[in-house]
Amino acid sequence: MSEDEKNPARQIISDYARAHFRYFRTVDGTVYAQRNGHPVARPIRSQGTTGSHRQELMVGLFRDGLGVFNGTALKEALDLIEALALTEDVQPIHIRVAPGYDGATWLDLGRDDGQSVRIHPNGWDIRTPDPREVCWRRTQLTGELPLPVKGTDGKGIDRLMRLCNFANAQGEALALAWLIGCLGPDAPVPAPFLTGPQGAGKSTAGKMLVRIIEGMSGDLRRAPKDEENLITAVAAGWITGLDNLSHLGPDLSDLMCCIVTGAENIKRALFTDGDVVRSRYRRPMLLTGIDVGVIRPDLAERLLPLRLERPRVRRTEAELWGEFAEALPVILGSVLDLAVEVRAAQADIPTDLRMADFAHLCAQLDMARNFGALDAYRASLDDLNDDVIEGDILAQTVLKRAADIEPGSELRMTSAEWLHALTQLYTEEGEFRPLPKGWPTTGKVLSDRLKRLQPVLAARGLLVDWGRTKTARYIEMTRPAPPADEQQQAF
Structure with missing residues (x-):
C-alpha cells in the first residue's frame, strides 16, 4: 500500500477518536482517553488486561462500520492524538475515591456504567459523575461494589x-472511624493493625473491612520483599492490606510511614536515559x-491497634462469606449514612495528636453518635x-x-x-553486664x-530538646511541672 493510501486511514481514526473521546493529560504528563459522557478514563498507552484505549478504539471503529485498521495506522493516529493532548489542560485522575465540587466526595462503585456514590454533608446519592468533575482510573484491583441501600x-x-x-x-468505634476516613480522598488515616491470639479471625475481619470499600474481589496479601513491588501494589488500588506480618524491618517501617501520610517516588523511565516516571501516593493501609x-x-504514631478475640462459635467459610x-x-x-452524619x-480539632485529621474525624464521630472514638484513639496511642x-x-x-529530675x-x-x-546507669545494674545490641556507640x-x-518520651512526661552554647552543643531533658490544679489536689 502506498503512502498516499495510508493517510485516509490515519485521518479516519483520528476524526473518530476526537469525536467520541475526550483526551487530557495529568500532572505527570500521562495522556488519558475518556469516552464522552463516561467517567472512566484509560491511558492511551496502556496495554493492561483491564482493557486499553487502543482496544476500545478498534472495537468502536468496527462496530460503527468504519472497518478494521492495521496497527501502523492506529499507532500513527494515537501518536498525533497524544501530541495534541499534551497542549490540553491538566486534570487529575483518581482510583476509588475522589474529591468533587461543593465539598462533596465520590466513591467509585467499579461498575461498567460508571455509576458512583456522591457523598455530601447533606446526604449521599448514586449518580454518574460529570466527566470533568471526576475521572476514574480502573485497574485489576478495582473490584465492583453493590449498589448501597438507603435508609x-x-x-x-x-x-x-x-x-x-x-x-x-473501643475497637469497633475505631474501625468505623477508619472506614469513614477511607472515604475521604485528602486526609491521611492511620493503618489499623488487627492483633489477637491465633484463631481470632484477624485475616477474615481484615478482608471484610477492605471489601466494604474495594468490593468482594478485594483481598489481603503478603508484604512484598522490596520497596518497588509494594509501591506498585499501592499505586494500583486504594486500600492496601498486608496479612500475617511477623516482622517490620526499618525499611518496610519507613515505607509504611510514607504510604500512610503521603510521599513521592521517582524512577528512570524505561528505554530512556534522562526521562523519569513520577508517582505520588497516599493510601489507606x-x-x-x-x-x-x-x-x-514514627510508625507507632501512624498505627491503629484493633484487638480481636477468638469466636465462641465457629462457622464455615462458605456460610460466613455468603452472609x-x-x-x-x-x-x-x-457506613455512608454514618459518613454523612x-x-x-461540628467538633474542635485536637491539637495534641500527630494525625490531627483522624483525631478530628474521631471527635466528629463522637458528636454524631457518642461512640467514644477519640478517647479510644488516645488510649490506643498510649498502648503503642x-x-x-x-x-x-x-x-x-x-x-x-x-x-x-525534679518536676519543673x-x-x-x-x-x-x-x-x-x-551507659553507666545501664551497666551498674549488674556486674559486667554487657551492653545490648544496638546500644549507641557515639554521642x-x-x-x-x-x-x-x-x-514517645514526651508522651511519658519527658521533653527532649537540642541547643548549643558558644563552646558546644547540648541535649536538654526537662520534666514539666504538673498543672496548678494537679498540684493543689496533691496537697
Missing part, C-alpha cells in the same frame, strides 16, 4: 460487628498479625507508646535517668556526657536515636 437505620453496622470479633466497643516485634516510634456478601449493600449503606458534625518503650532498652534507661527543672549535658551517664548516634524517641 438502613444503622442495621449494616450491627451486622458488620456481629461478623467481626472485636474485643471491645490495613495490617494483620499476632506480633511484629519492636515497633519504631457477608448478602449484607454488604446494607453495610455499605450504613460525621461530615455534618508502651510497646515502643518495652521494646527499646535505650528508652527505658532514659526514663529511669529522668526519674531523678531540666538537666543539660553534651551528647557524649549523656551517653556516658546512660551523635545517641542524639539521632533520641530524635526518633522524642514523641
Whole structure:
C-alpha cells in the first residue's frame, strides 16, 4: 500500500477518536482517553488486561462500520492524538475515591456504567459523575461494589460487628472511624493493625473491612520483599492490606510511614536515559498479625491497634462469606449514612495528636453518635507508646535517668556526657553486664536515636530538646511541672 493510501486511514481514526473521546493529560504528563459522557478514563498507552484505549478504539471503529485498521495506522493516529493532548489542560485522575465540587466526595462503585456514590454533608446519592468533575482510573484491583441501600437505620453496622470479633466497643468505634476516613480522598488515616491470639479471625475481619470499600474481589496479601513491588501494589488500588506480618524491618517501617501520610517516588523511565516516571501516593493501609516485634516510634504514631478475640462459635467459610456478601449493600449503606452524619458534625480539632485529621474525624464521630472514638484513639496511642518503650532498652534507661529530675527543672549535658551517664546507669545494674545490641556507640548516634524517641518520651512526661552554647552543643531533658490544679489536689 502506498503512502498516499495510508493517510485516509490515519485521518479516519483520528476524526473518530476526537469525536467520541475526550483526551487530557495529568500532572505527570500521562495522556488519558475518556469516552464522552463516561467517567472512566484509560491511558492511551496502556496495554493492561483491564482493557486499553487502543482496544476500545478498534472495537468502536468496527462496530460503527468504519472497518478494521492495521496497527501502523492506529499507532500513527494515537501518536498525533497524544501530541495534541499534551497542549490540553491538566486534570487529575483518581482510583476509588475522589474529591468533587461543593465539598462533596465520590466513591467509585467499579461498575461498567460508571455509576458512583456522591457523598455530601447533606446526604449521599448514586449518580454518574460529570466527566470533568471526576475521572476514574480502573485497574485489576478495582473490584465492583453493590449498589448501597438507603435508609438502613444503622442495621449494616450491627451486622458488620456481629461478623467481626472485636474485643471491645473501643475497637469497633475505631474501625468505623477508619472506614469513614477511607472515604475521604485528602486526609491521611492511620493503618489499623488487627492483633489477637491465633484463631481470632484477624485475616477474615481484615478482608471484610477492605471489601466494604474495594468490593468482594478485594483481598489481603503478603508484604512484598522490596520497596518497588509494594509501591506498585499501592499505586494500583486504594486500600492496601498486608496479612500475617511477623516482622517490620526499618525499611518496610519507613515505607509504611510514607504510604500512610503521603510521599513521592521517582524512577528512570524505561528505554530512556534522562526521562523519569513520577508517582505520588497516599493510601489507606490495613495490617494483620499476632506480633511484629519492636515497633519504631514514627510508625507507632501512624498505627491503629484493633484487638480481636477468638469466636465462641465457629462457622464455615462458605456460610460466613455468603452472609457477608448478602449484607454488604446494607453495610455499605450504613457506613455512608454514618459518613454523612460525621461530615455534618461540628467538633474542635485536637491539637495534641500527630494525625490531627483522624483525631478530628474521631471527635466528629463522637458528636454524631457518642461512640467514644477519640478517647479510644488516645488510649490506643498510649498502648503503642508502651510497646515502643518495652521494646527499646535505650528508652527505658532514659526514663529511669529522668526519674531523678525534679518536676519543673531540666538537666543539660553534651551528647557524649549523656551517653556516658546512660551507659553507666545501664551497666551498674549488674556486674559486667554487657551492653545490648544496638546500644549507641557515639554521642551523635545517641542524639539521632533520641530524635526518633522524642514523641514517645514526651508522651511519658519527658521533653527532649537540642541547643548549643558558644563552646558546644547540648541535649536538654526537662520534666514539666504538673498543672496548678494537679498540684493543689496533691496537697
